[in-house]
Amino acid sequence: MMASSSSSPSPRPSRRLLPVLAVAAAVLLLGPGGGVEARQPPPLHGVRPMAFGEGYTQIFGSANLALRGEGRRVHLSLDEATGAGFASQDLFLHGFFSAAVKLPADYAAGVVVAFYLTNGDRYEKTHDELDFEFLGNVRGREWRVQTNVYGNGSTGAGREERYDLPFDPTDDFHHYSILWTKHRIIFYVDETPIREVARTEAMGAAFPSKPMSLYATIWDGSAWATLGGRYRVDYKYAPFVAQFGDLVMQGCPVSSNPAAAAAPSCGTPWFEAAASLSGEQRRAMAAFRHGHMSYSYCHDRRRYPVALSECDAARLRRLFGPDGMKYGRRGARGRRSDVVM
Ligand SMILES: *[C@@H]1O[C@H](CO)[C@@H](O)[C@H](O)[C@H]1NC(C)=O
Numbered sequence: 001m002m003a004s005s006s007s008s009p010s011p012r013p014s015r016r017l018l019p020v021l022a023v024a025a026a027v028l029l030l031g032p033g034g035g036v037e038a039r040q041p042p043p044l045h046g047v048r049p050m051a052f053g054e055g056y057t058q059i060f061g062s063a064n065l066a067l068r069g070e071g072r073r074v075h076l077s078l079d080e081a082t083g084a085g086f087a088s089q090d091l092f093l094h095g096f097f098s099a100a101v102k103l104p105a106d107y108a109a110g111v112v113v114a115f116y117l118t119n120g121d122r123y124e125k126t127h128d129e130l131d132f133e134f135l136g137n138v139r140g141r142e143w144r145v146q147t148n149v150y151g152n153g154s155t156g157a158g159r160e161e162r163y164d165l166p167f168d169p170t171d172d173f174h175h176y177s178i179l180w181t182k183h184r185i186i187f188y189v190d191e192t193p194i195r196e197v198a199r200t201e202a203m204g205a206a207f208p209s210k211p212m213s214l215y216a217t218i219w220d221g222s223a224w225a226t227l228g229g230r231y232r233v234d235y236k237y238a239p240f241v242a243q244f245g246d247l248v249m250q251g252c253p254v255s256s257n258p259a260a261a262a263a264p265s266c267g268t269p270w271f272e273a274a275a276s277l278s279g280e281q282r283r284a285m286a287a288f289r290h291g292h293m294s295y296s297y298c299h300d301r302r303r304y305p306v307a308l309s310e311c312d313a314a315r316l317r318r319l320f321g322p323d324g325m326k327y328g329r330r331g332a333r334g335r336r337s338d339v340v341m
Pocket residue numbers: 126152153204205
């Protein structure tokens with residue numbers, strides 16, 4: 001993805017060269033893909049990744065969870081017997097949660113890799129959840145990534161967005177991060193914020209507000225993952241291995257004993273400040289969403305004849321069809337005249 005930048009820049013001096021040098025320096029510092037241990041993207045600067053044993057615990061999959069690199073990398077695999085997963089030892093009320101993930105290569109239809117926060121085990125009917133979900137692929141096509149937000153058991157009102165990534169997530173590690181504060185949720189892919197959910201009064205409890213644990217899992221999502229379940233997991237290609245590294249969890253831990261004080265104390269956490277995006281970050285986010293978002297619940301008039309209250313994306317609306325899918329990608333999904341303005 002950076003290969004094309006090697007063509008020699010015009011010899012014209014100063015004015016043109018300076019920006020070129022600046023870009024080259026940024027590329028060197030950030031790296032195109034940021035393998036594990038590479039310089040971390042801005043929201044992670046100076047944040048120390050943890051070893052598995054410092055904050056996580058296996059939740060299923062026995063031998064399908066394997067530690068590498070002195071416990072700093074985790075391999076989760078899916079085979080015919082089982083998937084695998086781990087969770088944070090603590091519950092958190094707000095924080096910054098991140099991992100560098102490298103997805104299984106080749107054919108992985110029906111395979112779901114998820115990196116998410118939830119409290120579904122504690123609040124069966126009123127759970128909260130923040131998701132990054134990677135929804136398999138068929139050979140020759142990219143993996144699709146989905147983010148979702150649930151609050152207080154609002155599973156009837158999914159707030160999904162899907163994206164195609166500007167890189168091949170099976171080639172190298174990329175950082176996927178979730179920032180959750182009292183007022184704002186931001187999802188990042190590497191250094192780019194890709195989605196921001198600002199708490200509004202109208203959202204009410206649909207904005208996650210109870211302590212959650214962090215999870216990472218791989219499982220068989222044959223029933224729905226890849227193109228609505230048309231492609232099932234083919235175990236001829238097993239095991240499917242998802243690699244996790246640069247595990248970061250910086251939040252306000254809450255005692256898992258509900259009788260103990262509910263209010264966490266973690267001082268004035270740095271992630272509150274990180275939640276206010278700069279103009280440059282906002283521009284990067286807008287560019288990503290314009291170029292890579294392939295579905296948004298905000299534009300899905302079949303599910304939501306009236307858009308949910310927090311939806312205010314009139315500027316992008318003309319790009320999407322009445323089913324919330326973007327036009328002009330992978331075959332027509334509707335005609336222009338179908339657009340609901
Ligand atoms: C969450 O949902 C439950 C059950 O529907 C409801 O009783 C409760 O009032 C909700 N909480 C908030 C803060 O709205």
